[in-house]
Amino acid sequence: MVNYPDGRKSNSIKNNENKTSFSNRGLNFENEINQSNEFYRLNNRAIIYKKPTPIKVVKMTNYPGGKHCIEEAYFQTASTTDYNGIYRGKYIDFEAKETRLKKSFPLANIHQHQLEHMFKVIEHGGIGFMLVSFKLLEKSFLLDYSYVKEIYNQKLSSIPLKIFEEKGHEIPTSYLVPIDYLEVVDKIYFK
Amino acid sequence: MVNYPDGRKSNSIKNNENKTSFSNRGLNFENEINQSNEFYRLNNRAIIYKKPTPIKVVKMTNYPGGKHCIEEAYFQTASTTDYNGIYRGKYIDFEAKETRLKKSFPLANIHQHQLEHMFKVIEHGGIGFMLVSFKLLEKSFLLDYSYVKEIYNQKLSSIPLKIFEEKGHEIPTSYLVPIDYLEVVDKIYFK
Numbered sequence: 001m002v003n004y005p006d007g008r009k010s011n012s013i014k015n016n017e018n019k020t021s022f023s024n025r026g027l028n029f030e031n032e033i034n035q036s037n038e039f040y041r042l043n044n045r046a047i048i049y050k051k052p053t054p055i056k057v058v059k060m061t062n063y064p065g066g067k068h069c070i071e072e073a074y075f076q077t078a079s080t081t082d083y084n085g086i087y088r089g090k091y092i093d094f095e096a097k098e099t100r101l102k103k104s105f106p107l108a109n110i111h112q113h114q115l116e117h118m119f120k121v122i123e124h125g126g127i128g129f130m131l132v133s134f135k136l137l138e139k140s141f142l143l144d145y146s147y148v149k150e151i152y153n154q155k156l157s158s159i160p161l162k163i164f165e166e167k168g169h170e171i172p173t174s175y176l177v178p179i180d181y182l183e184v185v186d187k188i189y190f191k
Numbered sequence: 192m193v194n195y196p197d198g199r200k201s202n203s204i205k206n207n208e209n210k211t212s213f214s215n216r217g218l219n220f221e222n223e224i225n226q227s228n229e230f231y232r233l234n235n236r237a238i239i240y241k242k243p244t245p246i247k248v249v250k251m252t253n254y255p256g257g258k259h260c261i262e263e264a265y266f267q268t269a270s271t272t273d274y275n276g277i278y279r280g281k282y283i284d285f286e287a288k289e290t291r292l293k294k295s296f297p298l299a300n301i302h303q304h305q306l307e308h309m310f311k312v313i314e315h316g317g318i319g320f321m322l323v324s325f326k327l328l329e330k331s332f333l334l335d336y337s338y339v340k341e342i343y344n345q346k347l348s349s350i351p352l353k354i355f356e357e358k359g360h361e362i363p364t365s366y367l368v369p370i371d372y373l374e375v376v377d378k379i380y381f382k
Binding site: 041044053057069070071072079080089092093117120123125 | 232235237238240242243244245246248258259260261262263264265266269270271275276277278279280281282283284308311312314315316317
């Protein structure tokens with residue numbers, strides 16, 4: 001069991017017999033996206049990576065031969081969204097989150113400076129969106145940052161599921177590409 | 192201004208507009224670039240960040256209240272270059288290195304998968320370049336990844352200074368923007 005900085009816990013045991021065959025293979029959402037990105041890279045379709053989690057190193061020992069062992073360190077809050085890269089010549093940027101709620105996604109799950117980063121990305125002409133996995137609904141959606149901004153400007157505390165259904169797009173899944181978000185990106189941004 | 196036999200110039204007198212005046216304030220190259228990026232962001236000119244160094248966490252203790260203390264961890268080799276982001280609507284990607292050599296920059300300073308990442312970036316239509324600081328010359332250059340690729344394809348082990356001078360561009364410096372590489376980017380990629 002791994003505890004992530006944002007309080008998420010990895011799912012070490014997952015034997016559900018659920019119908020969505022691909023979202024329950026023991027991978028969490030982040031792993032599924034990483035696997036999808038790897039597939040995209042291997043096929044030279046897009047160059048997109050998750051950024052490493054920033055860690056503040058407090059104490060370190062240097063061993064002979066140049067090896068450094070970190071002995072005290074803490075997770076830091078990221079300044080930006082988690083994923084970025086290039087696709088079809090365009091800058092692409094997104095954040096990915098899971099929720100166990102069924103009717104909405106709380107904006108409190110995203111840090112203020114991450115929201116500001118999102119709004120900057122679209123202002124500068126990048127492709128930017130959130131991927132949100134509604135675990136219990138077994139659905140994940142892509143929602144353009146502009147809709148996140150609308151919700152934020154309306155001072156709403158969460159994004160209703162209805163917005164994801166109406167303004168966003170459900171993300172298809174397959175064995176090799178568990179979160180095939182570029183299929184949606186093609187439809188929205190390159191049609 | 193004093194000229195030393197090794198070509199170094201003293202910068203003890205600094206009341207002229209000499210371009211070397213800002214590169215000796217005790218900041219290393221990475222800090223200078225981070226400061227420049229911060230200036231660009233504050234002025235809403237570009238959204239470019241250094242990626243965090245990837246760290247493999249081996250042992251961690253979780254304290255009540257959700258605080259995690261990392262007690263054993265190691266630095267990992269990055270899969271990508273250090274910096275990326277968006278500028279004038281385009282994906283931008285670069286690697287920054289310092290050298291104390293005076294006549295060339297050894298390619299061994301860049302990991303194989305970082306080189307491959309560079310070549311992918313230009314293949315996908317991004318703006319990609321290296322920033323190399325020749326410490327002892329008090330000069331830094333921007334060199335497009337395509338020239339790095341040429342050198343690599345020729346199986347040369349280092350990039351001669353001459354290539355930086357002829358194919359690259361020297362980067363101007365100022366107090367607020369110690370490594371003002373976007374000035375060069377404007378000239379090369381947006382003229």
